[in-house]
Amino acid sequence: HIKVEAVPYHNRLKDLIFTTLIDADHAVHPNSLDPQVPTLGNSGSSTITGLDLMFNYQTLLFNWPTQISGSQSFIKGEIDLPAQGETFDRLRDSPKHMTKFSVSFKTSETWSWGIDYMYSGRWLSARVVTQQQSEQPNALVDSYHRVDLYSHHQINDWVSLQLKIENATDRSYGGIGAYPGFVGDLLYNPQPRRSIFVNSTFHF
Numbered sequence: 667h668i669k670v671e672a673v674p675y676h677n678r679l680k681d682l683i684f685t686t687l688i689d690a691d692h693a694v695h696p697n698s699l700d701p702q703v704p705t706l707g708n709s710g711s712s713t714i715t716g717l718d719l720m721f722n723y724q725t726l727l728f729n730w731p732t733q734i735s736g737s738q739s740f741i742k743g744e745i746d747l748p749a750q751g752e753t754f755d756r757l758r759d760s761p762k763h764m765t766k767f768s769v770s771f772k773t774s775e776t777w778s779w780g781i782d783y784m785y786s787g788r789w790l791s792a793r794v795v796t797q798q799q800s801e802q803p804n805a806l807v808d809s810y811h812r813v814d815l816y817s818h819h820q821i822n823d824w825v826s827l828q829l830k831i832e833n834a835t836d837r838s839y840g841g842i843g844a845y846p847g848f849v850g851d852l853l854y855n856p857q858p859r860r861s862i863f864v865n866s867t868f869h870f
Contacts, residue, residue: 667725673718680711712757714743727771736767752797756790759842761809763787776821782814791845804846810839828865836860 720737741764743757756762764787770780788806799805816830836859840846844855 668723669721671718671720673720675714675716675718677714678711679714710745710747712743712745714741714757714760716741716743730771730773732769732771734769736765738766739764747795752795754790754794754797754800756800758790758792758794761787761789776819778818780816782816784812786810786812786839792843793845807840807844807846807852810837811835812837812839824869826867826869828863828867830863830865832861832863833857833859 717740718737719739720735722733722735724731724733726732741757741760741762743760745754745757747753763785765783765785767783768780770778772778786809788809790800791805791807794800794805812832813834814830814832815834816828819827819829821827838852838859839857840852841855841857844852846852
């Protein structure tokens with residue numbers, strides 16, 4: 667059994683709350699050497715066009731009930747910042763491409779296993795507020811791959827055990843809102859490295 671979906675979309679968002687530049691008030695920013703400083707505010711609007719492709723496939727693999735699913739997202743857009751006279755042809759905090767793939771299978775009545783894979787393309791840092799900044803080497807947050815592993819064991823009718831290993835390959839990557847420094851090192855919102863979770867569920 668296979669199910670396939672395609673979801674195109676086009677949106678325009680107004681009154682965005684993003685980082686923007688204002689004239690520096692030396693009473694508030696006495697140590698600022700720049701004529702303008704970043705702050706949060708109504709910084710304009712954005713146009714977003716995208717396509718999400720999704721599939722779900724159920725089958726028997728080695729006589730194990732198996733589910734395979736995945737998705738691919740394509741995002742394109744621009745941000746208009748009228749207060750600064752700037753327009754970016756790339757969205758902040760939104761990768762142009764994102765891929766997800768998942769396989770889960772049940773090897774017995776009491777054991778099931780799974781693997782999740784995700785790839786995120788590069789995206790423009792939320793701290794970019796001018797076209798000149800968007801052209802700097804550190805304007806883009808690096809792409810990344812992530813693999814999660816998990817298993818579920820039904821011990822009896824009232825106790826089950828779950829094990830999950832997130833970021834199994836121990837990748838270093840940034841989440842939404844992240845921004846790199848001048849040498850590319852991640853300065854904000856680094857995501858957890860390899861993490862192991864064990865959970866028990868009791869049914870009464």
